[in-house]
Amino acid sequence: MKHIFGHKNPDTDSICSAIAYADFLNKQNIDAKAFALGSLNKETQFVLEYFGIEAPEQIDKLPAGTEVILVDHNEEKQSIDKIKDLDIVEIIDHHNLKIETNKPISVLFKPVGSTCTIIAEEKYFKNNVELTKPIAGILLSALISDTLFFHSPTTTDIDKVVAEKLSKIAEVENLEEFSLKLFNAKSDLGDISVEKLIKLDYKTYDFKDGTYSIGVMETTNAKFGLDKKEDILIKLKELKESEDLSGIFFTIIDILNEESYTFTSGDTEDALFTKLFSAVEKNNALYVDKLISRKKQIVPVFEKM
């Protein structure tokens, strides 16, 4: 059986693309199952409950040689431990290409807003495979989540066309209203610990001058994060030490106002971020207007550094 999973600290796109692609393959009589590399966030839980789909089983390791399909990621650091011992047979993603293989495999990347956009368009629609209401619903939710309801600069025309088709099948009549529900679920963090907050959507990158982590908190309630500044700064410094990193950036993205506030693990990182993104101080954080996409706006700048 092929094990399908997205990245660690899974977001809605990672979970829903794994579930939908397993459904697609099962319909071609291919034995495949979705898994999660970590617990589901509130938004993803809301989505799966809303459309009546069971949460995938969580795993953190697999026996050597297991056939796996990577969705929504391809960097080793973001994948399951000891990925090199597994048999990667396919990758579907919308991030930078960062993996090498020792045999020819199936690879499908498109520079679109979500992995679910690719699965909907290139798998279901192009192959005329029937899409049920729940699967269309979770594909749509992930698309809306990853593109921040089409506000992220990662959004393409294809995302909008696919969302239109999916919302009909999913019977989501008012997409804006549904998006607000989604973002409120995303922003409902309850009594989350500071470490969990930082790790909500946290990815590690090997840049030229060192290994950095970048956590983002996409929210309709930036104040929730800003109010925890002191605890966040302490935890970022601790994590930098314990994970042996060159630095950590934690960016609170205000989805509705399309702006962001960043905290970092130290003065050097503060200075670096300020220089790279022309940040200004606002609400005691490094404020940048319109900086809302880690993938399209933050990571490329670090890579060119």
Add this chain to the structure above:
Amino acid sequence: MKHIFGHKNPDTDSICSAIAYADFLNKQNIDAKAFALGSLNKETQFVLEYFGIEAPEQIDKLPAGTEVILVDHNEEKQSIDKIKDLDIVEIIDHHNLKIETNKPISVLFKPVGSTCTIIAEEKYFKNNVELTKPIAGILLSALISDTLFFHSPTTTDIDKVVAEKLSKIAEVENLEEFSLKLFNAKSDLGDISVEKLIKLDYKTYDFKDGTYSIGVMETTNAKFGLDKKEDILIKLKELKESEDLSGIFFTIIDILNEESYTFTSGDTEDALFTKLFSAVEKNNALYVDKLISRKKQIVPVFEKM
């Protein structure tokens, strides 16, 4: 305009996939054109003449920032010089994944017999884009050439189904007869120089213990290569020096008998090849029965070394 090209020392699959994909994109009103990274071999010349298609312009460099689409290759060493300065916007290939990108791009890899199989199936057929007789003809030719008329272990069921569909559109009634014409054109090397013979289909790889080149000569006339043994050995030693390589392997693949004869650039390489492939001496060369695919049988063994 997007520049589309296959690997250096282009083979029929590299040339035909570039031409066909340019045709496909032009039909979607996307400005694109095929180019060749080197002169065409006899087989490719035969194919283009047979189906009445003009040979693509040869290039060896492009201005920095030019938008390019790589087909049938993705390793830097096999691509145009200074590829890092160009803007790679898309890759279609059936080899191992060996490239990193600093932005999300379109990538389509399938573990099938030829890049032309992917272009036919995933581009023309799945999108219901009309395929003319000449384009179907060159796609079919490249598929037959790369799979050695379905004898290569790289052949999949998809290749056979696609070839069937293409031969109808290309009006090739007797596929076996056409394949023999193709292989005879491939084998008609006239008064080729020994260096050109070695470089007919020559690729350079970074393996763990050094950089090696592997040239293959796919032929219905192995004797033509075997008779040049002394000159080939001298030239292999020269090239190893001048190209600063750890070694060179030149494998004469007898297409019809499905066997191969290898010459190398020195005793160490002879011993290595003999050990890795359990070669025996026959016709004064390193003989291996059924060893006919560089991609599927030779390169993977070196990579595991």
